Amino acid sequence: MNSLNKPAAPADLWVLPQAALEDLGVSYREVLQVVEQAYKALRNGDSQNPLKTIVEPMDRHSISYSMVGRDGASHTVGFKVVYEHDPQRTRDAYQFHSFIFLCDDRTGRPIALMDVVKLGPLRTSATSALMARAACPNARSALVVGTGVQGQVALPMLLAAMPDLERLYVYGHYAEGLRAVQDTLHKHYPLRDVVVVDDLPAAAGEADIILGVAGLSARQQVQRAWLKPGAVAVLVGYGIDADVLHGADYRIATDTAQMQVTSADLAAADGSLPAVDAELPDILLGLAPARRHPDDVVFAYNSGMVVTDVALGRLMADRALTQNRGQRVQLWSA
16 A cells, blocks of 8 residues: 555544645545535434534624534534734735544544635535525526636536536626636536526526525625516525525524524614524435425525534545555654
């Protein structure tokens, strides 16, 4: 066996930078399967996903948060750390730094310290696709609002989950981002096209699925009044107005407690949020419905859960190390 494929010694750690995680051969269908299993294991397995810890100065010039979770399906524990400088993009000084540290909970040995630039968008878009498929399994059209990293991954992941989608739309303001959305779709689905729309109300009114993945600079938000009966609106970042949450017929979330922590910008004037009707792990296990009536307008809140980072991170780390990637360092004393 090549020494690179051997488990790290107790004093050693594999470091997997972004370059080591490119083109691993992990398919979107594999991502969907791993993320879905991670959610199910929260109910059926020995998994844990405590709330994140957030630190933010009074002037909001930065935000930092950390999360620890355990994926019972793969017996992996992970510690994720995120730091954002200028998250409001008001000083032209934006910086993002994040990593996840994974340990094998059977052997007690570290697996890797990994960059999460690729990991985060994959697990987030997989969660959105699982929500959309559950709430609108017969959908034929989907609209993505936003063209950043999440917007570029959203449609290929959605097609992996829902191959019968016929019409794909994207709304955004940056030509480079719009081209990236089209290029990413063609890379994974060469025969599929996405239509760039400039009339957001009309496009949102036609779509069965709306994915809000825009950044803070979003100029227009999808409104509740634009949505047709039976539509599902999945919010990851921005691009879907709070009135969709408050005016929806049915509401689902990855985790209700997590939503309470991370959705302050969606609260009513009195600070309140409407009740969540079902959580994604229960929906995937058939313990709760994703909607009550075919004509329900469903709002889905996709807040990142570290247990999915841990599960997908384990898959990617194992694949990277099998391919002799990364660097082995002695971090601790033997």
